[in-house]
Amino acid sequence: MLAVQNITRTFNEGKVGFKNLTFSIQKGEIIGVLGTSGCGKSTLLRVLSGLDQQFEGQYSLGDKSVGMMFQEPRLMPWLSVINNITFGAETEKQKLLANELIELVGLSGFERNFPKDLSGGMAQRTAIARSLITEPDVLLLDEPFSALDAFTKMQLQDLLLSIWEERKTTMVLVTHDIDEALYLCDRIIILRGQPGEIYAEIRIDKAKPRSRGDIQLAEKKAEILHLLDLNKERGNLHG
Numbered sequence: 119m120l121a122v123q124n125i126t127r128t129f130n131e132g133k134v135g136f137k138n139l140t141f142s143i144q145k146g147e148i149i150g151v152l153g154t155s156g157c158g159k160s161t162l163l164r165v166l167s168g169l170d171q172q173f174e175g176q177y178s179l180g181d182k183s184v185g186m187m188f189q190e191p192r193l194m195p196w197l198s199v200i201n202n203i204t205f206g207a208e209t210e211k212q213k214l215l216a217n218e219l220i221e222l223v224g225l226s227g228f229e230r231n232f233p234k235d236l237s238g239g240m241a242q243r244t245a246i247a248r249s250l251i252t253e254p255d256v257l258l259l260d261e262p263f264s265a266l267d268a269f270t271k272m273q274l275q276d277l278l279l280s281i282w283e284e285r286k287t288t289m290v291l292v293t294h295d296i297d298e299a300l301y302l303c304d305r306i307i308i309l310r311g312q313p314g315e316i317y318a319e320i321r322i323d324k325a326k327p328r329s330r331g332d333i334q335l336a337e338k339k340a341e342i343l344h345l346l347d348l349n350k351e352r353g354n355l356h357g
């Protein structure tokens with residue numbers, strides 16, 4: 119679905135966003151990208167989305183289309199929920215799809231609401247529907263739930279999972295939340311450093327949906343914390 123080969127993003131002043139990233143993504147996979155602040159996660163998504171073309175190396179998406187979702191919903195305040203979703207969608211098919219998406223994201227009855235009358239969770243549900251209106255082959259998600267309270271976050275993680283179960287959309291999920299990555303992802307790419315480089319790749323061989331309290335996931339979490347140098351106890355134990 120997506121093959122990334124040795125890409126590096128250097129900014130004008132010689133500052134490097136990330137360095138020598140190589141990885142590939144299979145159709146239908148959910149890939150997590152985890153890493154501490156400033157290691158280039160958002161820059162990577164901007165490159166993969168085509169918004170930023172000033173990079174070295176290459177990646178191939180073929181003729182696949184890409185959708186993107188951000189931490190904040192970025193809705194247009196003067197448009198209703200349904201019009202935010204269909205904005206720019208001209209075909210009858212897309213208008214029908216918008217109604218399906220409203221139902222899929224649990225916003226039936228709120229189609230005519232304006233963004234100012236939505237909770238943070240509802241606004242992000244609208245943003246999810248909008249990102250799916252073009253039926254993208256790959257969905258790029260840049261910390262989509264990190265501004266939400268813990269309960270809404272879990273509900274929207276479950277929503278994302280139900281979308282994946284129904285559509286098998288390939289996803290790249292940038293997150294700071296290790297539990298979120300463990301709950302949703304098939305593989306997790308760990309970036310470290312500034313500029314960020316791939317430090318490890320963790321496969322989560324557990325069928326979805328998963329239990330949030332799963333013991334194997336807890337073990338993976340300890341491993342990831344260790345890889346990120348955030349689990350001192352384990353670090354000491356293992357030298």
Ligand SMILES: Nc1ncnc2c1ncn2[C@@H]1O[C@H](COP(=O)(O)OP(=O)(O)OP(=O)(O)O)[C@@H](O)[C@H]1O
Pocket residue numbers: 129130133134135136153154155156157158159160161162312
């Ligand atoms: N337009 C730019 N010009 C110069 N430097 C930039 C630009 N965009 C990003 N950077 C730098 O590239 C590095 C990576 O930034 P990026 O926002 O991709 O990190 P991140 O991992 O997404 O961080 P966070 O988790 O805090 O969102 C940072 O050092 C940042 O300052």
